[in-house]
Each structure stands twice: as C-alpha cells, then as structure tokens.
Amino acid sequence: MNTSKTYNVIGLMSGTSLDGLDIAYCCFEHKNKTWNFSIEKTRSINYSATFKTQLKNTVALDAPKLLAFHNQYGSWLGEQVKVFIQKNNLKVDFIASHGHTVFHQPEIGLTYQIGSGQHLANACNQKVICDFRTNDVAIGGQGAPLVPIGDQLLFSNYDFCLNLGGISNISFHDGEQRVAYDISPANMLLNYICQKINLEYDKGGQLGRTGKTNLQLLAQLNDLEHYKLEHPKSLGFEWFAENVIPILDHIEDSIENLLHTSIIHIASQIANDIINTKKVNATVLITGGGAKNNFLIETLQHKLTDFATVVIPSVDLIDFKEALIFAFMGVLRERNETNCLRSVTGALKDSSSGVIYYPR
Structure with a gap:
C-alpha cells in the first residue's frame, strides 16, 4: 500500500x-x-x-x-x-x-x-x-528553540545540529529524548561590534582573525549568568541588551580585538557544551549565517579536535534551514502532529x- x-x-x-x-x-x-x-x-x-x-x-x-x-x-x-x-x-x-x-x-x-x-x-x-x-x-x-523537531525528523543522521544565527543554539538526542537550547549570542554579538565602525558584518571573520584576545572582555563574557543555568533555556535581544551591550560599551579596544575575543568566547561556549555530552567521534551540522564566518568555524573545530567533526552543508541549507524547518512545522501543524517538544522547551506537554x- x-x-x-x-x-x-x-x-x-x-x-x-x-x-x-x-x-x-x-x-x-x-x-x-x-x-x-x-x-x-x-x-x-x-x-x-x-x-x-x-x-x-x-x-x-x-x-x-x-x-x-x-x-x-x-x-x-x-x-x-x-x-x-x-x-x-x-x-x-x-x-x-x-x-x-x-x-x-x-x-x-x-x-x-x-x-x-x-x-x-x-x-x-x-x-x-x-x-x-x-x-x-x-x-x-520557553517557546524556543523550535527547530529541534525538524532536526529530529529530517537530520537525525547528525549527532548535533548547531545553528549560528543571531543566537547560537544546539539540538541533539540524549537517551530517549531531544534536547535543545540557546547556547550564546552569536551574530548578534559580532554584528553589534561591527556596527561601531558602520560595518554590517565581518565577512568571513577576516577582521576578527587579525585581532588578539582581550582577557578582561573574555572573562566578563564567560561569567554571564546564562552559562550557569541548566537547560531548557533561551535568549532574546532584551537579554543581550541588558547583559552584553553594557560590557561591550565599557571596554576600550580595537574592533579587531573585540571581534577576535567574541569569536573565542562563542566557540568556547559551544565546544564546552558539545564536549560535556561525552559523545564520541560526533558530527556537528552547522547552519546559519555564522557558518560562513571561516575564523569562527576554524576556532570551533580546533576546540573540538579529538571530540567532534564539523560539517558545513550546501549554501541553500546554510541559509535556509530555519525557513525549511518552519515550513515543516507548518506541515506537522496541518497534520495535527507534535511540532513543539516539551523535552526542549520545558513545557507541560508536547x-x-x-x-x-x-x-x-
């Protein structure tokens, strides 16, 4: 049939x-x-x-x-x-x-x-x-992240699905359930720094690559309360404006150094969370605009050496995975099937x- x-x-x-x-x-x-x-x-x-x-x-x-x-x-x-x-x-x-x-x-x-x-x-x-x-x-x-239902049903051949948009978020299977949450600010952080010199974004991470680490900034970013919370957890612009912008606006350094340090911060937080799952020889599918930031991807892969391999897919999937999955969420809604997972958002039920x- x-x-x-x-x-x-x-x-x-x-x-x-x-x-x-x-x-x-x-x-x-x-x-x-x-x-x-x-x-x-x-x-x-x-x-x-x-x-x-x-x-x-x-x-x-x-x-x-x-x-x-x-x-x-x-x-x-x-x-x-x-x-x-x-x-x-x-x-x-x-x-x-x-x-x-x-x-x-x-x-x-x-x-x-x-x-x-x-x-x-x-x-x-x-x-x-x-x-x-x-x-x-x-x-x-939490109402977020929502993409994991698509990761589970469309991309189950990868151990981790990592999206590098304004915010970095990750999705993976843990035991019998899907786990997902927002890790850190990503392009939201990098683009905010670029706007200080009227630049929309750091293409390929070229500016960030030439900078040096500002240890004071790195310590302040790594000490944000969000990183101490258990998942489920999610981030929004209000959180960024309240917790991150004041740090950036009170640090005096070159744009290159601010970008370099922020990339080290983003990659470190992502790598720590992946390594802490104790998965072996894992594959990490990376999509979103941050997948085109070569310096960020190289930094992340370096931190994941011996733990996981990053996979950069076709440009269509890099750019349109979220649009694809919201289309898929619509299909699941049309069929009256689960499209929000309680294991991800912390809701009372799917x-x-x-x-x-x-x-x-």
Whole structure:
C-alpha cells in the first residue's frame, strides 16, 4: 500500500540578526513513516536601512503603533510571497511564517512575533500557519528553540545540529529524548561590534582573525549568568541588551580585538557544551549565517579536535534551514502532529502549535 503524502510549502524566516527575510519553497514527502524533503526555490530579501531600523526599534513602540506595524509587516510579507509565487509559477499548499520576534521573555509568559497572519494571508491569497511560539509559552515552555523537531525528523543522521544565527543554539538526542537550547549570542554579538565602525558584518571573520584576545572582555563574557543555568533555556535581544551591550560599551579596544575575543568566547561556549555530552567521534551540522564566518568555524573545530567533526552543508541549507524547518512545522501543524517538544522547551506537554489563517 502506498502511504506517501506530499506537501508543497513556503517557509518564511526573519531572524534576530536582522539581515533580512528568507523565503524557501520546500517539498516534503511522508512515506513509510519517514520524511524526505527538498528545497526547490529560494530568495533572500535584504532589509533596507530604514526597515531594519524600524524592526530594531519595535521594542520601544507603544501598543497601538506596535500593533499597526504588526499588521503592516504582515502585509509586506504577503506581498513578497505573492511576487515569489508568481515569478516561479509555484503550486503552494500553504505558507508557514515564523514572523519577526520583538519580545521574548518566557519567564513572564511573554513571546511576541510581528507579522499578522491574517494580513499575510490576505496579501498573497494563500492559507497561512504562523505564531508557533505562543502556545508553548502558554503551557509553561520557553517557546524556543523550535527547530529541534525538524532536526529530529529530517537530520537525525547528525549527532548535533548547531545553528549560528543571531543566537547560537544546539539540538541533539540524549537517551530517549531531544534536547535543545540557546547556547550564546552569536551574530548578534559580532554584528553589534561591527556596527561601531558602520560595518554590517565581518565577512568571513577576516577582521576578527587579525585581532588578539582581550582577557578582561573574555572573562566578563564567560561569567554571564546564562552559562550557569541548566537547560531548557533561551535568549532574546532584551537579554543581550541588558547583559552584553553594557560590557561591550565599557571596554576600550580595537574592533579587531573585540571581534577576535567574541569569536573565542562563542566557540568556547559551544565546544564546552558539545564536549560535556561525552559523545564520541560526533558530527556537528552547522547552519546559519555564522557558518560562513571561516575564523569562527576554524576556532570551533580546533576546540573540538579529538571530540567532534564539523560539517558545513550546501549554501541553500546554510541559509535556509530555519525557513525549511518552519515550513515543516507548518506541515506537522496541518497534520495535527507534535511540532513543539516539551523535552526542549520545558513545557507541560508536547504540542502541535501554530495558528491557521485563511485569506478573506
């Protein structure tokens, strides 16, 4: 009996590093209790300087202005999707959108992603599944990270899945359950330093490579309370602004040295956590923008010598893995199957999260 079922879905992702919107048209097939996938078409849309400033400043907006921008951003997402579908002549079952995180404070029961699902659906005339985090937080979870369900079902051939976006997060199987959490700031930290010299990012880690370690800065970063907490745990921009920016702004040193030290810090925290799992001859799949920072990857691999090997996949997977997995989370929601794992988020139970909107 043929038990296969296919889904054609567009995944949308906008990350904390504010580099832009990732759009991925993905095909999923469920056959004989296993999932296969392919990324068929992609597009990255860089945010304009004005739009980037708007997104960055959403945390300071009053409620009416924030909600108005939530709707405006949803319409903008839908317009980008409509163009993408028409240009590529795509057959689409639905859109799965992460939205853009403004607030993430699960300790007070709050997480909020802008990008109104109804406005998005109306603008592109497609069914939309979005708001994947709120339900998990409502039942006591961190609402993050969410990607591990995709790691478990689509990338189980790797011991660790490491994403280097604005924040570094890791996912792996421990005994009978999936474990995942945010390790440290990553591109959020490096890009903040670069912006001090009006540079968007340190391409390939070239500036960081030429610097030297600032031991005072390294000690302060390594001493952050987050690293002493047990998982599940997650990070957001508010945490970064409160705990990391004051450290950076009170250290006087060259940009090269600040970048170099931050890369040593990021690599050290990641390597420590991987080594502490005591897995032998492990493989670490690395995706996200940080996978293109050659100095960061080399530093991490050096620290993992004799413990694990890093694997850098194709550019499509580096850039669009999160969009792919949010598309997949939409598929699981469509099937009313688990897409948020309590073992990862600390929620009271596994859940099938996401809100469905139909165009009007």
